Amino acid sequence: MPLTGVETARMNRKKGDKGFESPRPYKLTHQVVCINNINFQRKSVVGFVELTIFPTVANLNRIKLNSKQCRIYRVRINDLEAAFIYNDPTLEVCHSESKQRNLNYFSNAYAAAVSAVDPDAGNGELCIKVPSELWKHVDELKVLKIHINFSLDQPKGGLHFVVPSVEGSMAERGAHVFSCGYQNSTRFWFPCVDSYSELCTWKLEFTVDAAMVAVSNGDLVETVYTHDMRKKTFHYMLTIPTAASNISLAIGPFEILVDPYMHEVTHFCLPQLLPLLKHTTSYLHEVFEFYEEILTCRYPYSCFKTVFIDEAYVEVAAYASMSIFSTNLLHSAMIIDETPLTRRCLAQSLAQQFFGCFISRMSWSDEWVLKGISGYIYGLWMKKTFGVNEYRHWIKEELDRIVAYELKTGGVLLHPIFGGGKEKDNPASHLHFSIKHPHTLSWEYYTMFQCKAHLVMRLIENRISMEFMLQVFNKLLSLASTASSQKFQSHMWSQMLVSTSGFLKSISNVSGKDIQPLIKQWVDQSGVVKFYGSFAFNRKRNVLELEIKQDYTSPGTQKYVGPLKVTVQELDGSFNHTLQIEENSLKHDIPCHSKSRRNKKKKIPLMNGEEVDMDLSAMDADSPLLWIRIDPDMSVLRKVEFEQADFMWQYQLRYERDVVAQQESILALEKFPTPASRLALTDILEQEQCFYRVRMSACFCLAKIANSMVSTWTGPPAMKSLFTRMFCCKSCPNIVKTNNFMSFQSYFLQKTMPVAMALLRDVHNLCPKEVLTFILDLIKYNDNRKNKFSDNYYRAEMIDALANSVTPAVSVNNEVRTLDNLNPDVRLILEEITRFLNMEKLLPSYRHTITVSCLRAIRVLQKNGHVPSDPALFKSYAEYGHFVDIRIAALEAVVDYTKVDRSYEELQWLLNMIQDDPVPYVRHKILNMLTKNPPFTKNMESPLCNEALVDQLWKLMNSGTSHDWRLRCGAVDLYFTLFGLSRPSCLPLPELGLVLNLKEKKAVLNPTIIPEAVAINQEAANNPSSHPQLVGFQNPFSSSQDEEEIDMDTVHDSQAFISHHLNMLERPSTPGLSKYRPASSRSALIPQHSTGCDSTPTTKPQWSLELARKGTGKEQSPLEMGMHPVASAPLSVFTKESTASKHSDHHHHHHHEHKKKKKKHKHKHKHKHKHDSKEKDKEPFTFSSPASGRSIRSPSLSD
């Protein structure tokens, strides 16, 4: 890079004052990634990286980079060998010998471990020491080139190899590899600064088999054969500054398709799928056009690539100028259902190209802006492509999801601010994981986070208008593209990072509006609003008295103060009112316009200007009110429970034109099983103009109403005559027409109606025979020969319908289920399922939808006692090698079996699969399903809940899942669901000695891991003269006695030492250690990081906690209660209040005891300490913890 380093650094620092402050003492400008060998057989990768950095501080003596699972051979800085250590505390979060089993403790330790390597805090797993020869060079802030040779062997995360075991060369077998991961996971496959905020330009080189293609970011400059002509090298150049986290790679024998509309766009798919690829991507150019138009900005990269791969980690992953999709999104022109879904995925990935890849974020707490904007413009695309109805329906769906999630878990916070040290402000105390870092988040929380982000973006739009909104986006983009074109002025690149404050500033600049209250309510604060509304009509005053209450005390809620729109449909028309929701006002008087019944004969004007005739006979004669809607535009993140009369809901369903209102009224009508409701729903079903999704949900509502009205129901079963009229032959009403799915609306209705009908029950709570015969006939006469589209989804839903019709078997004394006592109806159903399932083997359907439905149906039959409950069938379908949808369906059945039959064997089988399955998505999904449908929960007695299981799960999340953030968080979720936050109740109560031991470890050892590591950094950064004192660096060239002694102080080492020590002495407690530490040479630093890094209360080093307790005796977290030795009865017996004083006494007591003991042993410890350090000398590899034992010294040196 032809750039004067000094200038850059200065500019950078200057810039830093104003905007982005880099957490690193250097600026990365360019990185080379070169992978020169990829071995599919061994699943290994060999390569090197070269980072060009400019120091920004004079005394830079160590450089921290991110790297996980890579084996690092050699590090050179400006061609000088450099020493390095590789220490990853996330590999094993808690010490493996620790007997701690409570989740609170784990979560804190995990959060601390993640922060200890968090690039956004300037940390990293790989710490490189700048050779002393270069110190002078560094002091002049001159360029450093760090060259790192590395290899990857059988990576478990980050890079995923798919190697089918068939005959032929790798290319013929369709073997491929691609990068994957959740959030910033690039460190899994090459050393880098794995942060979204460190941008640089890239040169990427991949040497692959001649039959393969390597797809990566940026422009393909050239492809060159190697000398033996058996391989070729792909040279990529990415000149737009990009974060390492947005770098990706896909290598495989891909078929190449140049987009016929945009030649700079290239699509890749696996062999044989080219026809599907052509069809699937034929739409993409329209998405491009749409985004470019609304953003008035060209697509920022000079090219775009889409790659469709198997065994995808997520369906859509967007990286700089390239997106990786699941191959299962590909479809042919015959498939209806998948088409909109795939197009949505394409559009989503493209939106993230602008916001997420091109524009990156400053820190994790700014993530919501990116997710919000990309989600918001994706929503605009939805509106344009699928129409306003679909859009509003989607918004409603998303709103319901976020509301349900927040009420369940207690809130999603978009913009977490972590004030230094104020631990009481922990914003997510209700959660069992830390939200401080993306890698500690539960996956479900993260999806909900994205959902909330785009909804909030929509709220901002409501406030400042769409025009301004798009102007803001345009401004962000044009600033970024100006910055990106400044090739050699890396200080400008921070313009490409978005931050919450920057975003808000440009909103206020562009719109001139103050949206601070809105931000405060939805962004800086978690929770949603819960409204309860009811009304009365005051005839005398002709006034509507509306009462709106809020629930802001239950978890996940917040108080709303501000405007609220209410729409009242009266006889005279529809009127909007804006109420001011204030602290204490519950009642609102709204004057009505129409004198009741005055204009009896007139048509009634609706909101949209339409005038309709209504049959007003159902109305209350005194009131002019037809219906009332609260917050019709969904401009508050809320749940509304509104009470109005059934006829009002019916009017709303029939005449309100907004699909959201229709949906709401359908939901409300479930509670009013009357003939009038039935009529309203049937009318909606028949109305062709009505939105198809509304009609679909009307089906299910009608089924519910019919069941409630079962004793008074007249006529044929609900929907039957309707279906006959719409879809059956005129001449023979029992035979369905041959399929013609040209009209998608009726296709969806035709699919759904039988499924809903199967839910009908007669007085004996059985599915009416008539309905079952009807469905069987539909299956029998199904004829797709003349249809342009595939009927696989339709047939699958028919099987779902059959499954829905199943009711529990009448069982006499738990008799064994055999063929002889099989219910004749069930026999018919089984016959169909058998035939369908067998036919799938011969003529498989698209995505095996039919197999999936069959498996579910079989499970339903098992669960209802018609067929013996047996997981064997599902287990065979769950094996690796089946299509992923089938596997998931089968696994879901096994999970359900595990729960219902409390089978330990199956649970073990599932847990093994979580550990061993080759497909990361399946592993994640099993955990997810187990969490959703747990075999037991924390308050439940279950034979499955035992110590071995606790240990197994603990091991899984502690060390077994260190290669996949998402999986680890999934394991944490499961652990939480099964055992809760505190120590699992099935564990035996520890004896006194053991407890003290545990307490010791918890109190002293573990929290120190991080603070110390941080302390070292800080010390080093602050104190340039501390070179000789460096801890944690083993310089292979000059290992002096001095350094070794300090080596001892590294985290793992001391931890290992102490545990070892404790075991040796078999001493119940060594309280002295807690005092010993502050007394050591770095004592001054400890308060600093206990406030600076650990904002969660429990990560606070234990000694300070103990002191606090001594004073007040009130701080009793469940954790400490669980650990306390006196608790000999089950812990839950104690309540905080009743035991607080007791405990405080004990602590007091112990504390004194500790103090005394400490004094005694202080000397001894120090002695041991030294002794141990000498032992360490002899075997250099024990230096790091067993978990991080990848490589400390480069193997090349030990050779």
Added chain:
Amino acid sequence: MAEAAATAGAGGSGTRSGSKQSTNPADNYHLARRRTLQVVVSSLLTEAGFESAEKASVETLTEMLQSYISEIGRSAKSYCEHTARTQPTLSDIVVTLVEMGFNVDTLPAYAKRSQRMVITAPEFPDPHTYIKTPTYREPVSDYQVLREKAASQRRDVERALTRFMAKTGETQSLFKDDVSTFPLIAARPFTIPYLTALLPSELEMQQMEETDSSEQDEQTDTENLALHISMEDSGAEKENTSVLQQNPSLSGSRNGEENIIDNPYLRPVKKPKIRRKKSLS
């Protein structure tokens, strides 16, 4: 056949003697057939201008003729069975002859030749023997019955097929005590599962082509037709006629650029330089 007879004119060295006495009826029949063939061969020889022939050469020619005719018969049988018939038709014979390298076109002329020898044969039976009055059953045109029939036929075929597959292969069962009532073909993992899951089956492809051509006429959407035509011009995409994508505006603009696609992935791979510089920037 004439040539065959001619070339085989003289010098046959047949060693087989036709004088063997046989007693069983099959052999008698065989001999009678052979005698007839001998007559035919002799007459053909006469027709070709031979005055006399050695017995051995006549035998050889007869042998050749016999095997030729049997081959026609055998082959015609296979052709007719191939099309699921039991009675060979004229076209089966024609195909057979073509397959055997015989120019069928010359046959009528040969049959009409003037110097044909007439072999005395018994008289044809009375003309009414050849008259047949076939009786048809009225074809079922009732829609309901047809659908019923189609449905049950398909179901029967499917059931038979799946039962057969289940019988011949591994199965799974829902009931422990019973494996035959609801036999499930055992699940077998694939090496590349996504291929079977995503690619439409041949049957579906065929159906799609059929419905495509039949329903294309019904579509009055001119835009879509225009798009379709332009697609065919480029000759690249065939199945791209989904109604879901209707964007005619772009289809026009691309015709011109078609031949100058510059995409880095389409460029030829470069040969390595003899002295490659180290590939670092």
